Amino acid sequence: MQPIAWQISLVLMALVAFGFAFVAINSGRRQEDYSPLQKSAYRLRSRLFWGLVLVFGPAMIYTLFELPYDAARANTGAGPVQVVDATGYQWRWELSQDHVAVGQPVEFRVTSADVNHGFGIYDANLHLVAQTQAMPGYTNTLRHTFSEEGTYKILCMEYCGLAHHNMLTEIRVGAQ
């Protein structure tokens, strides 16, 4: 997901840059009568508007189909759901178990005993694969099925004080 977000952002930012550069380059010679320019610019703006609607609209709806909140995510793997209770403390994580099976859905029930924390799961390449907030008084259910074995890191994703950056633990993902 991250490379896609990066590439789309780059393309869109480059398009914006192209528009501004094009106008800056074509700003030197004045077209005295602004009215015809305005009319054609308004026509182009309408097309731009509908272009945005046609591109962004479906993207906005399509990306709503697989939300991390849905319980259906627990059914993405094979076998019964593995439940892991995770509690954040200043500045450590407490997990009910530190190993889970690969390919089998995991339900992390995440909460906090003190302040806001963020429960971020990083793979062996240090890429964030899933997260939810850990908040006192609430339990956020994070459903994830690990597709690869290995040792994953749990990092804190919400600033929680002095040792926020050291609030780290590991979870092993192994064969079923």
Added chain:
Amino acid sequence: MATYTYEHIPDQGAKAGVLAYLATSAVVLLLMMVFGLLMRLEQAQWISIGAIRFYELMTLHGAGMVGIAAIAGASIMWHFLRQYVDLSSRIFVANLVLFLVGVVMILGSVLLGHFHGAWTFLYPLPGKSMGLWSPGAAALFMGGLLVIGVGFLLLHLDIARALVARYGNFSRALGWPQLFGHDDGKAPPPTVVASAMVTVVNVIGLVVGASILAMMLVNLYVPEFDIDPLLAKGMIYFFGHIFINATIYMAVIGVYEILPRYTQRPWKSNKVFLASWTASTLMVMFIFPHHLLMDFAFPKWMLIMGHIIGYLNTVPILVVTGYGALMIVYRSGIRWDMGSKLLFLSLFGWAAGAMPAFIDGTITVNYVMHNTLWVPGHFHTYLLLGMVTMVFGFMYYLGKPSHEHDDHLIDRIAFWLFTSSVLGFTMSFLYSGKESVARRYAAHLPEWVPYDRIASVFAVLVIASALVFIGRFFARIGLARHDYQRAPVARSVAA
């Protein structure tokens, strides 16, 4: 449909109060930039200041930058709005005095009391420091924010009074008769429409912000007065999102006012313009759940609303304000100088920054990018290359010695240095976000350090170019008070 022609409005010098606002903003901005650089150098492992000092600087950097963005934006809005409505200079100055009192309280809280709970003061962190700061230090910090908020509330109430006195009510100030009825070409000018919008949203945002601050202050000393952390978070982000976005909506008034003077073309409040500002009024208030997308306990419909409004919110920025600037500059014969270049660049920065921002507001993307460096990546783009660049453009406009004056070589070099280094700096953040580098970490994992080093180099260059801009502003501050023509006449108009 009404037709619009350009009507020349003479350039006016700034009141002493406006210059005091800008001078305060410039000094604090530089200091906060240095704090930001120190944070990046620490992450790059080129200096060693320790975690406490890092998080203290982070707290000051956040509060300070939001504060000066608001002060600088307010100065631009006030400077132009007073040309249409009768504003109180005393309240304008009172806001600055309250701001400075708040700044002293925040500095005392952080530097003497060692408060480092971040500018977002997420409940219940200010009251749970693990003994690293006292309740008094937390109270001083939140009290400082409250004092600053009271100042801005006073300012907006005065603006509300002036708008109602001139236009009768807010619906007219927002141009609703022309938006929903016949466009007779007599809608209020963009400055009035934008100021009315900012006043509506900021009054509501500030009241919500003051409410949660007051609740948390009580909770510090009476812990039995319990607060729901999710409610607190929602209120904080509601206030915070509105307040920081309002700084851009205030500063963009400078673009609406100054670029037409350079191009001799109108920037009028037509139906599309009015519709976009009315839509933005609503969207800026209802978009805040996009900060809470990873709070699964938050009502799901509100999270989806945040996702949808994140997409819709890009339309007014791209199609109305960004496109509007392109329209009046295209084949205008504009004579580029530092003021016009920076203002034009600022709209690029705002529009470009909105792209990674709305992508981050996509729930499935936020799932793997929330609270990574992607977030400061996008907000530094639209705040530093957008909002702050608008302020620099306004400073150059005010201090321009005459409409025929040519820019110095050093300013022209600084412009390109600033443009390229801010892009490098923000791209370093965005790329780090793509690589999942977590946000607000005093120390980074070894794999992340190379990105920090690249960002640090760009940060030094950003500060060097900002020094030129700010130095030039102070060198010309005496000129900024006088009324004379600043904007050069476009090419063939002059012939």
